[in-house]
Amino acid sequence: SSIIAISSASRSHRAAFSRGTVFWARAVIMAMMCVCLLGAMHAQAMRIEKSESQGSDDGAVLIDRWKGEDARVWLERQLAQEPDNPKWRFLLSQALFYLGRYADALAAVDALIEDVPHPQFHGFRGFIAQTIASTETLTLIESEHFRIFVDTDRDAALVPYIQDVLEQSYQRLGKHFGLFPKEKILVEVFPTTGTFYPASSLSARDIEVSGAIGICKFNKIMLLSPRNLARGYRWTDAISHEYLHYLIVHLSANEAPIWLHEGIAKYFEDAWRLPESSWLSRRTESLLAHALANDSFVGFKNMEPSLVKLDTTYQVQLGYAEAASVIDFIIHSMGSKGLARILQDLSEAHGDGATGAISRVMGYEFEQFEKEWRQFLQSKQLQEHQGVRLPRFTLKEGDQIPAEDLRAEIESTTARMHTRLGDRLRQRGRDRAAAREYNRALDKDPYSPYLLNKLASALMTQQRWSSALQYLERARMLAPDYVTTYTNLGRLHVALQAYEKARAALWEAVQINPFDPLIHQYLAESYRQLGMDDQAQQEQQLFERLQGSR
Known part of the structure; x- marks a missing residue:
């Protein structure tokens, strides 16, 4: 999942900010x-x-x-x-x-x-x-509670959806935290890295190593368009994540430390669309299980001044996992009201920061809190799952998608060899032989969503739908933010005339990379068959616009 930056920190931590x-x-x-x-x-x-x-x-x-x-x-x-x-x-x-x-x-x-x-x-x-x-090409789209500036030409694929995502975040997160801001919140979506970097202060390194594709500071939300990444990213959760940072600043009078900020934002970032948090993914569980077994946690102090500035993608991901697990512990121990009380205590500026606020709310010293949290994690009997991979945030060069790097997609040298052979066979129309090569590649690298989609696509060409579905479902389980899986699932369900399933899969694809015209072509057909004519027309128009821009 996306790793999002937050630019606010408690005044009690400012002494540590010697740079920035x-x-x-x-x-x-x-x-x-x-x-x-x-x-x-x-x-x-x-x-x-x-x-x-x-x-x-x-x-x-x-x-x-x-x-x-x-x-x-x-x-x-x-x-x-x-x-x-x-x-x-x-x-x-x-x-x-x-x-x-x-x-x-x-x-x-x-x-x-x-x-x-x-x-x-x-x-x-x-x-x-x-x-x-940096904002001169952006056009205002105003919803009930947000002022959204977006490039309606280059980022037209975001326009039909962004208001609903933010308004759902406003309502659902407002119920969680008891805060419904009266002022309209400013949101800026930057069409290019060239406009995003100077406005946000983030860099290419921050994006590709830390996945910092959004930031909340200056009393506003800033987001880099997913069009800039080779496979997009879960931009809908990202923008909701940033809105959470906005709420935390106001709830805590800007006194919350980074680990508390990021823990809350990570834990609740999908609350706008799901009834319960899915923070404990296979990746997160594996990171925490490994840290427990090896006593290799990042630690709260090392998360300051920013998780984004940690050295490696692994450390960043582990830091977010740790922070979210602490929120899970607080909610398990005190309920959501306990979390709200901690933020309220911080807003009262007692001078001892989050450690003091947690001690007062939880009823014991922070050192004991850390011990209890670790015991809580131990009680979950977390496991390291096979095939878990760290996320990749590959920036495009200009508007060009980088050439496929099989070494990044497939770990096994032998699997890469079979994949290349399979690709050549498909180019010659020999899909059955290609599927055999992809199967051989999977034998060597059974956890690659890239390979699973390759094989599923070859099987769909042969109309072997049930076999293809099996591989796509496995790919979704292994990598829930891998956009190709959802596009292929949409295509498969349209072919099987399972239009509601197609719509659901394609909506997932929209949340990651809405700039693929095929997504909207399949969505338009699904909506037509479901009798949703207005949505079908919208998706058809978007398909034609994106197709025409290629």
């Missing part, structure tokens, strides 16, 4: 963005020395808690009394930025620079201008 983008607060631009490296100029621009701060810091505190409108009102009231105060003027430009009013933020900091040409202000101005440039 820094957040302006209490008239001192304090470090809060735990995954960001926007560069030295931007970092410098967002620091104001404490010696320059005078008077109350309510405006900075409000910005720190992502209460941009309240901060704007407070700061404008201060400026009515002290119109030339550079502290209030700078904070106002930041409050406007947090409201998504980029042009107003730019105008405010420009006016400030005219009077006080400080290099720090120039740096912040550069970041605002860069954000404006």
